Amino acid sequence: MTEKGLNELPREVRDLYERAVDAFRRDNLDYAQILLTQVVNREPAFFDARKLLRQAQQRKATRSSAGFLKRVLSSAAVSPELARARLVLRTNPVEAMQLAEEALNANPNNFAAHRVFAEAAMAAGYPRLALLSYDVLFAHDPRDRELAIQYARALADAGEISKGEQVLTALLRLCPNDPDLAQELKNLSARRTLAEGGYGALESGTSSFRDILRDAELAKVLEQEQRIQKTEDATDRLIRDYEVRIQKEPQNLRLLRSLAELYAQKKDFDRALACYERVKATEAGQDPSLDRAIAETILRRFDHQLAQLDPAAPDHAERVREIEAAKQAFQLEECRKRVEKYPTDLTIRFEYGQLLFEAGRLTEAIAEFQKAQNNPHKRIAALAYLARCFAQRKMYDLAARTLQTALKEKTIFDEEKKELLYHLGSVLEALGKRDEAIEAFKQIYEVDISYRDVAAKVEAYYASQ
Numbered sequence: 001m002t003e004k005g006l007n008e009l010p011r012e013v014r015d016l017y018e019r020a021v022d023a024f025r026r027d028n029l030d031y032a033q034i035l036l037t038q039v040v041n042r043e044p045a046f047f048d049a050r051k052l053l054r055q056a057q058q059r060k061a062t063r064s065s066a067g068f069l070k071r072v073l074s075s076a077a078v079s080p081e082l083a084r085a086r087l088v089l090r091t092n093p094v095e096a097m098q099l100a101e102e103a104l105n106a107n108p109n110n111f112a113a114h115r116v117f118a119e120a121a122m123a124a125g126y127p128r129l130a131l132l133s134y135d136v137l138f139a140h141d142p143r144d145r146e147l148a149i150q151y152a153r154a155l156a157d158a159g160e161i162s163k164g165e166q167v168l169t170a171l172l173r174l175c176p177n178d179p180d181l182a183q184e185l186k187n188l189s190a191r192r193t194l195a196e197g198g199y200g201a202l203e204s205g206t207s208s209f210r211d212i213l214r215d216a217e218l219a220k221v222l223e224q225e226q227r228i229q230k231t232e233d234a235t236d237r238l239i240r241d242y243e244v245r246i247q248k249e250p251q252n253l254r255l256l257r258s259l260a261e262l263y264a265q266k267k268d269f270d271r272a273l274a275c276y277e278r279v280k281a282t283e284a285g286q287d288p289s290l291d292r293a294i295a296e297t298i299l300r301r302f303d304h305q306l307a308q309l310d311p312a313a314p315d316h317a318e319r320v321r322e323i324e325a326a327k328q329a330f331q332l333e334e335c336r337k338r339v340e341k342y343p344t345d346l347t348i349r350f351e352y353g354q355l356l357f358e359a360g361r362l363t364e365a366i367a368e369f370q371k372a373q374n375n376p377h378k379r380i381a382a383l384a385y386l387a388r389c390f391a392q393r394k395m396y397d398l399a400a401r402t403l404q405t406a407l408k409e410k411t412i413f414d415e416e417k418k419e420l421l422y423h424l425g426s427v428l429e430a431l432g433k434r435d436e437a438i439e440a441f442k443q444i445y446e447v448d449i450s451y452r453d454v455a456a457k458v459e460a461y462y463a464s465q
Helices: 011-025 029-042 047-063 067-076 080-088 093-106 111-124 127-140 145-157 161-174 179-196 199-204 209-226 232-248 253-265 269-280 288-308 316-341 346-358 362-372 379-392 396-409 415-430 434-447 454-464
Strands: none
Touching: 011 029, 011 047, 029 047, 029 093, 047 093, 047 127, 080 093, 080 111, 093 111, 093 415, 111 127, 111 145, 127 145, 145 161, 145 179, 161 179, 232 253, 253 269, 253 288, 269 288, 288 316, 316 346, 346 362, 346 379, 362 379, 379 396, 379 415, 396 415, 415 434, 415 454, 434 454
8 A cells, every 4th residue: 555645635635634734834733733633534644644743743742831741751651542553453554543643642752652653554554654653763762673673674665775774784783693683684685686676786796697686586575575465476475485495494483483474364374373383382482472473363363253254144143242252252361371471560461451341350350450550651541440440330439539549640631631531520420429520521621522422511511500
């Protein structure tokens, strides 16, 4: 998929964008941000609008009196939008982009949101859009190895192969014995050779026609491997090539993992999992990323089973319930095992609490969220979930106290704070404290009249006076 230009857009979207540009030039940043958000929601691949939106976000944050505090807390902001974005990243990357952008509208220095946006944009096939966030992330932490590799790949996919090579070369100087970095750099060099035709190396005498042809063939294979949307023939050919190489290099774990991913793309999940299990049986099998890859493959198999169901079948609804129940049970068990394996990792405990909450196992969820709140990056989100657990059990006084605690610590008025206030108002209504409830709703009304049904609640209150 490719990014779009202005002339490729419908007339009404072009009009919206031109109004946004005019608002930006007049320094009406709030209005520009609203219009640009509408534009990118309707046309996610429109690069110019996305770039201008980032400029508006940053300029607005710089002028805000809370700008410095936002930068300090950027990695700690865990909004509901961002949590949902992570959940749908694999299945609907465009939706994940939109949700991550909402988090960036609230705080453009939210590095977690930038990571989700970049990964979603790459998954959707928009490398130039991904670079808008990768540039920010890499400038913040240029020594992050995995980030550098992702950044270099995005640069290469966007046609900036030489810059990608520079990124990896600089990091390789710091980690000269890292074989994965060296291989990534070699891959990019091969792609550049193909792009340039190899003529410069030929003229200088440092390469032959045989070298060029060999590098070009390698680059073609690598380019096929990097594409998000591969044709069936290209994927089949890569699988055949990798199967032959595995016979010659049975200990090449990187190759095994690549083969597993190709099988998963072909929806041959059993073979994909068999490849992952071969890696898991080695000394490298303790890599947490391997556990995540296996879990994601199994979840993709569940999603594939759901997609294969016939909606017209008489037992369709029953089969959907069965598969979704099995998927939920797997997620719970897999996360429980990770909690046991990494008992001090409070991020995993928060994830486990979410799954327990969704399964209706509120007592167990409460225990996990009570532990997870000790993680400063998850504290407010954990308190929000705790309050929801208490409210569902009709412990409204506990829910209200928990939400009030979260609100005292929530200094930025973003979507997460709106949700906390809304839940507090609802809990206070359940307690019969109408005046206190309406005060919570009024705080939202003052800044966002369109949020849920707060307008109806506030206006009905005033009409009754």
